[in-house]
Amino acid sequence: MSNQLGRRDFLRAAAVTGAAASLALAMPPSPKHLVELLRFMRKIRHFEERLTGLYQYESFLDKDDLAGDMYDFASKGIIAGAVHLYIGQEAVAVGVCAALRGDDFVTSSHRGHGHAIAKGAALGPMMAELMGRKTGYSKGCGGSMHIFSKELGLLGGNGIVGAQIPLATGAAFSAKYRGSKQVAVAFFGEGASNQGTFHEALHMAALWELPVVFVCENNLYAASTPAVISLATPNVAERASAYGMPGKIIDGQDVLAVHAAAAEAVQRARGGDGPTLLECKTYRFTGHAGAGKGQHNNPEELKTWLERDPIALFEKKLRDDGLMTAADQDALKRQVLAEVDEAVAFAKKSDFPTFDEMPVTADTDLLA
Amino acid sequence: MSNQLGRRDFLRAAAVTGAAASLALAMPPSPKHLVELLRFMRKIRHFEERLTGLYQYESFLDKDDLAGDMYDFASKGIIAGAVHLYIGQEAVAVGVCAALRGDDFVTSSHRGHGHAIAKGAALGPMMAELMGRKTGYSKGCGGSMHIFSKELGLLGGNGIVGAQIPLATGAAFSAKYRGSKQVAVAFFGEGASNQGTFHEALHMAALWELPVVFVCENNLYAASTPAVISLATPNVAERASAYGMPGKIIDGQDVLAVHAAAAEAVQRARGGDGPTLLECKTYRFTGHAGAGKGQHNNPEELKTWLERDPIALFEKKLRDDGLMTAADQDALKRQVLAEVDEAVAFAKKSDFPTFDEMPVTADTDLLA
Amino acid sequence: MRELTYTQAISEAIREEMDRDEAVFQIGEDIGPVRSRPSLWKQFMKNRAWQTPISESGFVGMSVGAAMTGLRPITVIMYCDFVGVCMDPIVNQAAKIHLMSGGQIKVPLVIRTPAGAGTREGGHHSGSLESWFVHSPGLKVVMPSDPYDAKGLMKSAIRDDGPVIYIQHRILHRLSKGQCPEGEWLVPLGKADVKRPGTDITVVGVSAGAMKALEAAEALAGQVSVEVVDPRTLVPLDVETILASVKKTGHLLVVHEAPRRGGVGAEIVRRVAEEGFGLLKKPPKVLGCVNTAMPYSPPLEDACLPQSSDIVKAIRQMLG
């Protein structure tokens, strides 16, 4: 049975050109692949920097507020809503997705642009989604937190903290049931590790030896809440032992360290040996939401983390190893910036969807 | 502030006569207390044995059923509903509750008669509750799974597996907030340890160093599901380390072992040093539900566990230590059986509540 | 023809659909027969019944992930009341992913849950929560009242490409038997059934409400001609059949076990008021559970739930 099912077209990606996923089989990565890792990190960085500019921020924070919006964002710009930036954490998404095949699955969080781009999402439809256009990945129906791509195995960001963890576990269950040898990855923050879904999903994944990798990005904050007051023990990785699952702590600013750990965990999963929990220690360089325009949690602390900018660290390594010159790197950056320009232009000239184009089935009584 | 609040009458029990709780301060327990421990175990045992007789069991199990009731019970007897017996596990409730003060809090599960009796519940109103009479602890509105007693600090059984764990944690929070030095205990099964509430509540209890003791009764089954296929690792106690909390494995058939471990955990909690997870290895001697009339999960395995009947083991110890003779023990048993008779008589002659007596407030539009 | 019980009918539907499509499997607590760990995965591949830990939000979420990636889970929530611990994966994930993904991703998931009261199980084991799901766009909601519908609707639910909440009634498990054809049949989602034709009053009975309405109709036979309409699916709702009946009778009574306040009775009254204004000769009425948690004590439970005698009384009042 499993073979027959496995052969069906269950989100098996077509050849995904330009996807970080295409780097998967090189371990250790070849020089060409290393440059691609850098390119993907830059794509995320510059894509998101551009969002900041397009987001017309208004603050409503009232210092005496005991009762209002917990989050301080709003925009009347061309990009609206709650836009959570990934800047500072790029090494995690890129390192992990580089260890995946095109047909592997990824679920993500509210902070999902980086995971989508690293899994191979093109910047044009990403930008269009954020501008609510019908050329967006989710036809404008999703927005920043809900970027799906069936062909890339992108099972969506998620607005519910922790909900993506069982979803990835279910995709892994499906892969095992179908015998397809696909692997699933769930990306989530240290804040999400306090949700019941974390416990339930990790436990069942271990119990049933499912091909899933749990990637916790511990960026030390959950919105305004520091990890130091919301985690009873400092390391999320240690929770893995409660399920008899391996748990590892990784330097999330070092893309090669992330990639090596992810490759091992993915191999373990694909080989039928079950799940792994990876805790990547990282940091977000902007405020929680508001496309980078909201207040940062801790500007002092931020300074020391900026010294560990994952892109700068990796560029230095590539120069030190003689694989790229500063000029090469500058050229790559320009290429990416041009790609971002194109994405903005593509999105801006795209139409908004109309109500009648909303993807709903007639039998659900839309207007009843 | 805390003192003022602490002095208010928040479920502080009046002198609770006959409660196991009154044994609390004796550590190690005095001979007199040891006899009381035995008495409480017998009260639970014989109370529940009587339920079996009052439950008019009908089986609906269809071996080919893929779709029906997962549980095989129904009764048209004087006691109806889902009645889960505690027989076999008595040492846990009695050992733990003997380490509590009268004003400490207990939350319990669907299998809650033992916890209620051990915390001091009288058999008459217990039996009346199970017969749905207005003299029952919950005026007949609760039933087997919902026995509450404000004055005994009994915050109810629970029909939702795992829901009682945050409730006890909240009672502990309240005790700490009020500075009342009360301790809360949550009783739950190994099955419940797979619920998200277990994770969330244990984590917050550890984070905030709340005065709560988590008592997991690992009786090797969750309804029809053996722990061996539902726990990824054999010991629930090991999960405590994920929260930086002590976790201990205890022989749940040995009332003194349970009592010693509980006394230590309660002391730790009351002293402000935070929560403990105790895993008591135990076994239920009857089927999951149906007042002991449903099928047992594993009759072969049961035989070996019956050799570790907690009452028989403890009686032997008391005889070996020269604290009681067989005749004393027989007399005690008869006393308890007579108490059960009285409870049945009391309940049977009690009235059913009427609709108009239901404890609902007028402003909730009961009939609107 | 042969006699099937309600649960036999559902079992048969599941077995046939499993034979038909290997992507179909069941997952949930205590659904057996997986009993020992070492051979677990192999057994599963044979059995297609996946017995879980008590982790509803985990395994419902997993079912959504599995449904997004090619499988067709039938996920069991043992009692309807327990959905309180796993509403998120149902209403925020399963129900919304199709729209939020711009129509790319379908979630062919059946959530099957026994509901209903009458067994003296008290406040946590007596619920009927269909109206939460009716109010959650993206879900279909099915509530069969007899074996024929139970089987045919289950098969349609499994073949549907979106998430379907299939609510079976725990009293019907035991009480409902009926003549059924051999072989397979489908009952379409969105088509009500007139279980008993009549001319004086329309009683819309939901799930066990339909059974009780039929009892009441029988009790009134010769005095009042009661038309019993079973909507069978609440989303989509076959309002046309209800309106046609009300047009004929001029009177509407809705019966369900969920509390009256905010129940599907209100929704049915709204549809009739908006779309069939003027058809009613007298005020419509909804009979549901009293607005309270379910008490355990048998006389209280009986008093809180609508009984067929209450239906008889209500009909007499409404027409009298």
Added chain:
Amino acid sequence: MRELTYTQAISEAIREEMDRDEAVFQIGEDIGPVRSRPSLWKQFMKNRAWQTPISESGFVGMSVGAAMTGLRPITVIMYCDFVGVCMDPIVNQAAKIHLMSGGQIKVPLVIRTPAGAGTREGGHHSGSLESWFVHSPGLKVVMPSDPYDAKGLMKSAIRDDGPVIYIQHRILHRLSKGQCPEGEWLVPLGKADVKRPGTDITVVGVSAGAMKALEAAEALAGQVSVEVVDPRTLVPLDVETILASVKKTGHLLVVHEAPRRGGVGAEIVRRVAEEGFGLLKKPPKVLGCVNTAMPYSPPLEDACLPQSSDIVKAIRQMLG
């Protein structure tokens, strides 16, 4: 008199009630200002604001346990949509314990949650789920539409001895300002308010629906005399005030942001149909969100939500 914003009004209520009763405290995510662990407990005792991990079912359950044992928590669910992860402690525990304990144990708990759409946050951050709570006996449900009510109802909610769901609207946070007296006032639970008297049609506006109804009434001023009734609390529902208004106008439109299907509009229509049959001259109507998950794209979100222009249009149609 002075001007208060909606959030200032709520803040003031909370602060006053905290001063009045030391059993009152807030608990929830990101409610600050606790920032560092070592001094945590001490700060808490000072601040009465308890910033939690992201563990809603845990801390809501804890709040219930705290409320059962003498405290009066105000528990914050950051967005109404997130209640999917913690319905159980709300509807099975908080709501039912009073009845299940035979009336022994009270649960004086306020669950405060911002709801509503209009901020382009998509499918998981735009929900209004009041009707789930309305259908859960044992809860009271409060939805203020302006600063005066927001403060007065919050104070009543905190002083109530049962669980109260207090739903504040995220758009009103920013847009709603109003003249308020100095000092303290209470608004009772269960008392609707006629926000604008009129004679031609009754518009029952829930939360931001009341604000939009007032805009529509203003737009129609001189042409149609619109009476805007704000129920303020949905449980208990002040049906008398609604019936009195409908008796005068003969027309009923209900406006809310939750989906029409199974929304509180249906419940209000049921009450009017059952208790005020014959008062309506034309079919009643409910304007709610289209029955779909909320799409992100601004034109789609705008099209799915009832706008004041839709209210104007509906009124014209209904009377025309």
